[in-house]
Amino acid sequence: MEPIEIKEISNDRIGAAKMHFLDRVTEAGPKFGYLLIHLKALEKWADKESSKRPELNKEVFFLSIWLHDIGQVIGDKTDHAVNSETEVRRYLPEIGVGSETVEEVAHCVRSHRCKDVQPETLKLKS
Numbered sequence: 001m002e003p004i005e006i007k008e009i010s011n012d013r014i015g016a017a018k019m020h021f022l023d024r025v026t027e028a029g030p031k032f033g034y035l036l037i038h039l040k041a042l043e044k045w046a047d048k049e050s051s052k053r054p055e056l057n058k059e060v061f062f063l064s065i066w067l068h069d070i071g072q073v074i075g076d077k078t079d080h081a082v083n084s085e086t087e088v089r090r091y092l093p094e095i096g097v098g099s100e101t102v103e104e105v106a107h108c109v110r111s112h113r114c115k116d117v118q119p120e121t122l123k124l125k126s
């Protein structure tokens with residue numbers, strides 16, 4: 001897998017989620033390299049968007065960014081948004097994220113494909 005330059009990883013729960021995603025993708029192998037390219041582009045967009053929209057809950061926003069596609073490399077072959085939601089509910093409490101935030105992130109990742117579950121807050125379609 002070609003090395004992808006990723007911005008510095010913060011020493012907080014958002015950084016932990018980012019590292020978790022990067023580790024799972026790296027373990028999954030080179031055929032998932034497209035996810036690193038996708039997330040690098042998304043990270044750039046997210047930085048701009050979050051600075052334009054001070055009303056955003058940055059923790060929910062960035063945890064959702066980093067975990068919305070993790071279901072592509074974790075879980076079975078069902079809808080990756082379902083796998084991502086399952087992983088959010090398993091992983092985020094483990095790193096100390098509160099239940100209200102877990103629910104908000106779970107909704108964001110579950111609805112990011114705008115299919116059977118529609119986004120009620122942020123729109124993260126990919």
Ligand SMILES: [Fe+2]
Nearest residue numbers: 068069112126
């Ligand atoms: Fe996705």
